[in-house]
Amino acid sequence: MEKDYFEPVIVGFLCRWCAAAAADAAGTSRLHYPPNIRPVRVNCSGFIDPVYILRALLEGADGVFVAGCRPGDCHYVDGNLKARRRIAILKETLKTLGLEDQRVVFEYISTSEGSRYAELVKKFTEKIRGLGPSPLKKKFLTV
Amino acid sequence: MEKVMVSTDILTDEEISRLYQCVSCGKCLVECPVFKATGVTHTLPLPKSRLLRYIVDKSRGKISYFFGPQPIESYRLNQGVPTVYECTLCGACTEQCKFEVKPHTLWYKFRALMNMAGYIPEPLKHVKGGFTETKNPYSLPEDMRSYWVKKEKLIGKASVKRNARVIYFVGCTTAFKRVNRGIAGSMARILNYVGEDWSLxxxxxxxxxxxxxMIGDIERAREHAVHNVEAIEETGAEEVVVTCATCYRAIKQEYEELIDGKLRFKVLHAVELIKRYIDEGKINLAPTDIKLTYHDPCELSRLSGVIDEPRQILRMVSGEYREMEKNKENGFCCGGGGFLQATNNDVRLKVAQIRVNQAVKEGAQYLVSACPSCKMALVDGAKELKSDVKVVDIVELVAQLLGLSSK
Amino acid sequence: MRGALLETGEETRRTINNFLSRLLQEKMVDAILAPIETSTGLVTPGFVTNPEKTHIIDVLAPVIPGVAMATVVSQITHEKPVEKRLGVILKPCDIRALVELVKFQQVNLENIYLIGVDCYGTYPVIKYKEILEKGNLPVENVFEALNKGGETEFRDSCKVCLNPVPIYSDLCIGYIGIEKGKLFIEARTEKGEEFLRKLGFKLLELKERNRAVAEILRERETKREKYFGEAEKELNGMEGINSFFEDCIACHNCMEVCPICFCKECFFDSDRYSYVNQNYLEWNPLEGTVPMLQAKVQFHVGRAVHMASSCVHCGLCEQACPQDIALYKLFGLIARNIQRIFNYTPGRSVEEKPPVQEFKEEELKEFIG
Known part of the structure; x- marks a missing residue:
C-alpha cells in the first residue's frame, strides 16, 4: 500500500530544560525511535508562538510534536501553562476549519523520561503515518 | 523615544475634512500599481491615510485637544518616508474612491508636510541642490536644454523668437534625455510642416x-511657475503646446493657484493640437497595418481627461489598433511618476514590466504613449523583459508617418 | 434598569442632541466624542465642546465608518489619561471592544463617561451611501425594520448579533422596546443616575423594554446557529478555505480596522516573520505579485489564533475587505468556538481577564496528548 512508503515529516518543538533533556537521555541510552522527527530546541514551550506551528504545517510538516515541562516544573515558572492555553486555541482553530488538529500534539515530558519520550514520538509518528500526508502542505498558486 | 513636532498648517480645512471622510472601505487598495508590483502593504493608500490622520490628530486634532499639540515619534516619520514617497501619484486610488476623499491630492500635501519636517528619501535630498541651481531635476547644465535642436539637425528651424502665437514648452524630460530627443524633434518638424507661428x-x-x-517644496514650484508664466507672456503667445503629460497637468491645473492669478494663454497637449491640425486638413495620415496599442499617461488621461484624441489619431494611423485591458480612466501606471525613479528605481521597473506585458498580451508591435516619462519607463521595462515591443511617442509616430523624421 | 423617558415626536436626532447639549451646558462633561456628520452624509468620530454645536452629531447613524470608536479612544488615552471629562458615544460592540482594550492597557477610562446607544443593526458603508443617494434616511429604515420585524440589508455580523443593547456603560440611549415618538435614557451606573437626576429627570422602570430585547435575542440566536452552521460547512478543509480566499489580495485592511488588533507593528509585517518573500509572493511579470494560498492562510488563520479569543464580533473585518470576502464567517466562527472553551464573553466585564492573559493550574486536559 502507498501508506507504507510514506515517511511523515515531524517537527518537534522541545523545551530545553525538560523535553530536550529527555530527548538527549533517549539518545545516550541508545533507545530506538523513528528518525522522522526534526527537533527544534526552544528555551521554553511558552516561547512558541502558535503561528510557527501553523507555519510548520503549511510548509511541509505532516505533524508537529510540542513538548514542555510538567505543570509546576517550568524553569520560567508558568511558561508551560501559557503554552497549554495557546496550543488549545490553535488546535480549536484547526478543528473549526476542518484542518486535522490531531496533527498537533502537546505532551508533558520531564528530564528523566527518556524512554517515555521515545515511546511518545514513536506513537505520534505512527499515528501521522496512518493519517497520511498533511492536506495543508499542498501549494496552491492562486491567480 | 525621539519625538518631533510636525506642522500640519499646509493642509487646508477642506483637505482635512476630506481626509476624515475616509471609511476604510479598501477599494483604493485594489488598483494601486506599486502594491501590484511589490506586494508590500505599507505603501498602500490606506496606511498613508492613517499615518496622516495620526499626525493631524496629534498636532491639531482630537489628541491635541486634550494634551496640547503633541510631537510625533520619529520612528513613525522614518517609516513614513517610503510610505509616502514610494508612490507614482498616478491617482488610481482617487479613481476608485466612492467617498470623495480624492486621496492622491492629499498625498501631494503629505509630501509637502514630510519635506518641511525634513523627512524625505536620501536620493531626493541629493537632487535638491542641483535642481535649485540648474532649474531642472536632472541637475544638468542649463545650456544643455537646447542640445536636442543640434542633435535633431534642426538648427535654424527650431529657434527662440521674440514673439510667436504658439510656444512649444519642451519640458526637461524631453529636452535632456537622449531617448526622448526624437519627441522634441518630431514636434518641431510637425509645427514647421503646418506652417505654425511658433517659438521655443x-x-x-x-x-x-x-x-x-513631488519632492514637497511648494515654494520652489511657485518660483518656477511665476518665472515660466512671465517668460511665456513676454512672447505674447496665445497657446502653449507641451509633449509631456506632467507639464500639461502642472501648467493647466496647478499654475493658477501657484501664481495666484489667471493664465492668459491656453494650454494644449500635442495630441490635442495634432488632432486639430487633422480636423483642419493640415495633416493627412495614411493608414498602415501596424499592430499598435496606446498607453494612457496617468496625468493626461485619468487626471486631465484627455482620452479620446490620441485614440482618434491612432485609429486613423492603423486598422490594427487594440486596447490593453486596463485603459482610459482605468489605465495602469507606467511607474514613471512621483519621482519614483530617484526614490526607488526597482519598484519603477517592476511597475513598467507589468505594463509592457499588458501590451505584449494584446500582440502589439508598437506601444504608443504621449509622455516622455512614460516612454522612458516603458523602454526600461521592455529592456528588463527582453521584449521586442517598440515603445514610441505618438508625436514621433505621426512625424514618422508624415516622412518628417531626422533619419 | 431605571431611566428617563423623553418625548421626541418626529425629532429623535434633535432630542438626543439637545440632551447632549445639556450635558455640556451643565458642565457635566467638557467634551463629547461622537459620530459627526460629514459633508458626504456619512459620519466620522469627532468631538464637540460647544453646546450650541451639537446639531452636527448623529448618534443613531446606522453605520460604523471604518474606525471603531474604541480605536479612537485608545488613540487618545493610550499614553496618558485625559484630564478633561469626556463623554463618549458608543455602539454595543464598540463598548465591548473598549473594555477589551482596557484589559490590554490600550485605553485608560479615567475621566471618561460611556454613553451607550441601542443598535438594532448597521449597514455596510457602501449600502449606507446608496440609501442616502436615494434620498432616504438610513436610521428611518432601521426603525421600520425594528417595528415590522423585517429582514434588512444589515451587515451579516449585525443580523446575528446578540447584543443590540449595550451591557456596560454609564448611560444608554435606548429606542428598542420603546413606543414610537419616545426615547429612553437608561442609567446603568451610579454616575449615570447622578447625571440624570442633576438634569432634573424623573426616573422610572420600563419592563416592556426587557421583553422586547429578549424577543430579539430569541430570534437572533436561531439565526446565529444557522449562520455559523453554514460557515462551518463552507470552511471545511483546505478546499473550502482555498475557494474562500481566492480573491484575497493580501492588503491587510481587515487587520488594520480590527479594534482588537492594536499592535503597533503587526507580527505578520515584522522582520520576525518575513512574509514578503519568494515563498509567499510569486512575482509574475504579467500580473505583478500574486499572494499564494499558504500566505493567505498563514495571515488570516494566524491572525485569528492571535486575536480571536477577544474578538467582539463587530464585523469590521468584513466591511473593510475590498474584495467582498465574507470574513466574519471565518473570524466569527473561530472566535465563537474559542470563546466557548474558556466560557469567555469579550467586553462583559473589566475585571474578567482575557484568555490569553491568564491560566489555571489544572485545565484543558482534552488538549494534552
Missing part, C-alpha cells in the same frame, strides 16, 4: 515645477 523659450524655459511638488 530656449534658456528662459525652466522646469515646469511639478518635480518640486
Amino acid at each position: 523659450l530656449g534658456e528662459k524655459e525652466w522646469c515646469c515645477g511639478a518635480p518640486w511638488l
